[in-house]
Amino acid sequence: MALTNSAAGYGTLTKIFHWTIVILFALQYAGGNIMVAIGFNSSFAGIDTNTYYNWHKSLGLVALVVAILRIINRRTGQLPPWAKTLSKRERAFIHRVEQVFYTAMLVMPITGFLYVSFGNFGVNLFGVWETPRPIPRDDTLRDIFKWAHIIAGWILLAAMAGHIGLVLWHTLVKRDGLIKRML
Ligand code: HEM
Ligand code: HEM
Structure with a gap:
């Protein structure tokens, strides 16, 4: 299997990035x-609130690094041809959803980071390292980025529902094996 995308399909790198982000986002939402x-x-489940916050912030920053690598991978490479079974409208829909995804992959961690930075809460990386807080406290900006984080989370959730719904529709109802393109 090729490392990068080719006319034959998605490469290993794209697949690894895709599923790593799926796992990280699932953990972030939960x-x-x-x-x-x-x-x-x-x-909850034997884990205290502080630990949830520390891990949420830390995994969110890990997701930001993965997203940047993923964007570089996508920008420097080519895309495989569309699956033949996708209609013109479905292709337009997928295109829009992918734009939301790539934007959200940056917006989610950045708004989260700015929220905790302006709130002067900081980031305790995986509970082992209290990172520096170079940004001065500002309660208005804290609230703006908090709401940006929450609203972006809902927009991303809607886009994910559309994306997963379309993949399931093709895989389970139309049975054209669309999921195999990303496995
Ligand atoms: C992939 C990245 C991320 C995703 C998908 C994500 C998702 C979420 C979601 C779904 C919530 C619950 C929102 C609600 O309904 O109240 C939340 C809350 C929160 N997130 Fe993130 N997050 C990400 C990254 C980050 C990062 C990097 C930070 C900070 C460094 C962060 C800080 C927070 C905080 C402090 C809250 C609590 C908000 C509140 O007080 O209501 N997040 N995040
Ligand atoms: C269980 C959940 C998911 C499944 C089953 C799934 C499945 C797929 C499949 C089969 C494709 C290939 C479509 C094609 O071009 O023929 C794809 C592409 C893609 N998916 Fe997902 N996906 C899931 C969740 C997500 C999530 C949560 C995100 C983003 C945060 C995402 C972002 C993308 C992107 C951006 C592409 C285009 C290829 C790329 O640039 O990496 N997917 N997905």
Whole structure:
């Protein structure tokens, strides 16, 4: 299997980046919602709130690095031809959704980071290293980036539902094996 994309399909790098981001985003949505729901000084499944926050912030920054590598990989390489079974409207839809994805891959971690930075909460990387806080506290900007983080999260969720729905429709109903292109 080729490392980079080719006329024959997606390369290994694209597939690794794709599924790494899927796992990281799943953890981010699960952890993000758990930590907000349980509130401070609490715990869920034996993990306390602080640990949820530390890991949410840390994995979010890891996702930012993966996203940058993924964008470089996509920009420097080519894309395989469209799957023949996708209609013109579906191709236009996928194109839009992919634009949302690539934007969200940057916007989610950056807004999250700016939120905690302007709030002077900082990032305790995986609970082992309190990173420097070079940005001065600003409560207005803190609130703006908090809401940007939450709203972007909902937009991304809608895009993911559309993307997964389309892949499932083709794979399970039309049975054209679309999922195999990313496996
Ligand atoms: C891939 C990146 C990320 C995703 C997908 C993501 C997703 C989420 C989600 C779904 C929530 C719950 C929002 C809600 O409904 O209240 C959340 C909350 C939060 N996220 Fe992220 N996040 C990411 C990265 C980050 C990063 C890098 C930071 C900080 C360095 C961060 C800090 C926070 C904080 C502090 C909250 C709590 C918000 C509140 O107080 O309501 N996130 N995130
Ligand atoms: C269970 C969840 C998912 C499944 C089953 C899935 C499946 C697929 C498949 C089969 C393709 C190839 C479509 C084609 O061009 O023929 C694809 C492409 C793509 N997917 Fe997903 N996907 C999932 C979640 C996600 C998530 C959460 C994101 C983004 C955050 C994402 C971003 C992309 C992007 C950007 C492409 C285009 C190729 C690229 O630039 O990497 N996918 N996905």
